[in-house]
Structure formats: C-alpha cells, structure tokens
Amino acid sequence: MKDTMKAVVKTETAPGASLEEVPVPSPSPTQALIEVERTSICGSDYHIYAWNKWAQEKDIELPHIMGHELAGRVIETGELVTRISEGDFVSAETHINCGECYQCRTGQRHICQDMEILGVHTDGVFSEYTAIEADMLEINPPGLSPELASLQEPLGNAIDTINAGEPAGNNVLITGAGPVGLMGILVARALGAATITVTEPHDYRRNLAGELGASWAIEPENLEEHLNQNLRAEGFDLAAEMSGNKDALRQGLEYLTPGGKMAILGAFDGEVSLDINQQVFKNLRVEGITGREMYRTWYTARRLLREQIIDLKQLVTHKFPLEEFERGMELMESGDCGKIVLLT
Ligand SMILES: [Zn+2]
C-alpha cells in the first residue's frame, strides 16, 4: 500500500481549501482503515470551505482533512475491532459521541453533550483513505452503489425530520429544496404523505423537487394562494424546515394547521424573532432535529434503499474527481445542483 494519499485539506481560517499529498493514516486499535470509493459534499463542507459565519463559530481545529459522507472498503482493522472485517463495504455515522454523558447513557447518543463531528473536529474523508472508529461504521447492502451509499448520512437527517411528525395521510410542507429537502420529498412519499408541498425560491432546485415527486413545488410567495386553491385551506399537518431561512420558518409556523408539528433541521444565521402566541394558541409542537438517531435511523435508511422504496439516483446531479472539488464547491455556492459526489 502507498504511504501517502491525496486529500482536500482545510489549512487556513479563510475561504478555500487545498489538495495535498499527506500520509495515509494508520488505524488505532479501535479503528478501521477504509479505502474511500465515493464521498459526497454536504452543506457543512461548503460552510467550512467558504469559511462563513457558521464555520467561524464552530471551534474548528486546523489543519484537517475535510468531508464526512462516504462509502468505501475496509482494508485493515485495529486489533480490538470485532464487528467490522477487512473487505466490508461500509459508510459511517459522522457524530462522534463521548459515551459518558447523560444523553449517551440514556439512549440519545446523537445529542451527546460533548459531540465531535467527523471532518469538522477530526480528519475527514475527502481523501483516498480514512481511519474511522469501527463503532461508527455501518455495513452497506451489497447491491447498493457506492455513490448512493455515501448519501445515507444526509438521508438519515431527512428521515428523522419527516418522522418527527405523522406524514401518513397528511399534508406535508417542506421549506427548502436543498439536497436534504429533496430527500425529504422521497421520504415523505415513502411514509405515505397524502400531499407534499415544497417551497423553494431557486429555479433549479424547485424544478428538481417537482421531478422527485413533490405534489407541488412553488415559490415561497405563492404559498398562501396555493393553500387556498389546492388544499382547501386545511393547512399543513407537518412542516419540515430544511432551509435555515428565517422567512421560511415563519411561513411554516403561519400555515401549519392548529395542532400541527414543525420539525426544524435548517440552521439559522443568528436569532429569529417569532410570534410565540401563534404557536401557543394554535397548539403547535416544535422540534429541533440534529444528526440521526444512532443507529436506529441507519437501519431505516438502509432498508428504504435496499428494498428500493426510495431511489436517490436522480438526486445526484454532478460527479467530479476529488481533484476537482472546487468545481463542486462553486456549484454549491450557485445552488444549481442537487447532491455532488466526488470520486476518490
Ligand atoms: Zn452530511
């Protein structure tokens, strides 16, 4: 095996990242060394690349290898690893929990008080090889392509957001058709939503939402008219906020039906002012979503893909070799993309 590998490294507290030749990591006794086959760009990778406010506030240690979504082959395991073997086709959970806090000890590892994130606080997976704690690895169905297997991590976000309410037979609103919002359409459909309305200002993504099976994909300013025309002003039973846009959140709360549920995955730039009385007197339930349930949601994601109940193929709009990661980041900036996969 080689001693060095290509990796996308974040070196400075400024926009950008660089392709470097770095040593291949050696796995600790509890880690597995993985040959990365596919990795995909997440919104958080773009934030770190662009070094925006979100990234600046994250306490990120530099330099580090970027990226956290992957599919690859295990080529070596540490001496204490038993569940994972050489040759396994794997993907990884990206939240590294402490194992000791109240949440970790009460079955809520995904909201650990001392959480670290792969590719944010540790070396990530935008590289030819990566060493990851074996406990965080999930074995993929053999028939699943590496590029779709790499998408299970954000798919888990979409599953937990839609599952926070009761999509079956109900009117679902998804605000924001970025990659996770788009996955939300597929998940809501799979879980039996009667109607799925998507609001998205960006043309490319709104069109993609329509192609992926949204009942209606509309511009945010047309939401009230749509509700009156097509949903007999019933309102939405579940609103999934996927955009991090303050107006989208306010709109979701306004058009939720009394007793409805708001699930918020989007992260916001600063504080948001809301009319709390609206929530009180409409008896709304509001829940924040972060990460994925470890590891229940991985089982759900895997089953939905393995049984072909959802197909993520249409969501992958661009593929680039790792060396051309900057093209992917530029596309993320423009919004003219679904999910972008990097070939290592
Ligand atoms: Zn991700």
Ligand SMILES: [Zn+2]
């Ligand atoms: Zn913990």
